Amino acid sequence: MLELYQFEMSHYSEKVRLILDYKGLTYRKIEVTPGIGQLELFRMSGQRQVPVLKDGNEIVVDSTAIAKYLDRKYPEKPIIPVNPEQRGQCLLIEEWADESIGLKARKALFGALSQNQSFRTSVLPPTTPDFVKLLVGAVPGDFFNLLGSGIGFGPDVVKSSQEDLKQDLEAVSLLLLNKPYLVTDYPTLADFAVAGLSMYIKIPEGPYLEIPETLKGKGVPGLADSAAYETFFNWRDRLYTQYRKQPTPTTTTTPSSPTSIEID
Structure with missing residues (x-):
């Protein structure tokens, strides 16, 4: 069976x-425990980021590489068009989504998290130790903003990202x-990239994610709740209703003992 090493709240995993x-395709989700679980992931894949797909002896890292691998290995219901013009449009939109929506949505969400302590702890992976959740939740919003400035997520960057995302959502809405x-009359990699990576802008409602019910439908103020992007979110809702399935059983990468992990 295919195994997806992931964070449930990772938009690239989504x-x-x-x-x-x-x-x-039938697959098993393996939730990577922050810290020690990422060491195990490094031992297996050579890097610590999710998603990582394991298909027998094949290990594939990076969401785009995984998408292309799946289309080659499992060609039924292709997601990358054969027509040269459509293929070019699909790959261009997918790359734009990765580099624009994917990165800017993370910064915009950081701004929302800095203002809401319960929201902040709720998006942590479920395997996060309780003491870490307490520490993260206890950080005052102003100090959280200061910490964000140190990693390039300061208030000015957050505001700029939110403004850029407004243009992104408007552009996609017009295309639809x-x-x-x-791109075509069936969904392609472009659609799944845009839909999945918009998860941080507004978390999908419905039985798709193993997260607290209170998080579903929440997102970045001014984007998730704006009527200006209704076309986009209605489109995404239809995509989820048609193709997204309910969660598969999730296991974790937490080993029985830290000493069992070795890095070659």
Whole structure:
């Protein structure tokens, strides 16, 4: 069985989950425990970031590489068009989504988290130790902003990202005015990238994510609750209703003892 090493609240993992569900592939989610679980992931894949796909002896890292691998290995219900013009549009939109929506949504969400302590702890992976959740939740918003400035997520950066995302959402909404999907008359990698990576802007409602119910439908103020982007979120809701499945059973990477982990 395919194994997806992930964080449930990773929008790049969500991009891959959408593709797996669309293709009708059975897979097992393995939640990577922050810290020690990432060491185990490093031993297996050579890096600590999710998502990572394990298919037998094949290890594939990075959401785009995983998407291309799945389309080669499991060609039924292709997600990358053969037509040269459509293929070019699909790959261009996917790359734009990764580098624009994916990165800026993370910064915009950081701004929302800095103002809401309960929201902040709720988005942590479920395997996060309780004492870490307490520490994260106890950080005052102003100090959280200061910490953000130190890693390039300061208030000015957050505000700029939110403004850029408004243009991104407007652009996608316009592309979808008279057609069901971004490139062709069926969903492609472009659609799954945009839909999955918008998770931080507004968390999907419904039984798709193993997260607290109070988080579903929440997101970045001014974006998630704006009527200006209704076309976009209605489109995303339809995509989820048609193709996203309910969560598969999740296990974790937490080993029985830290001493069992070795890095070659």
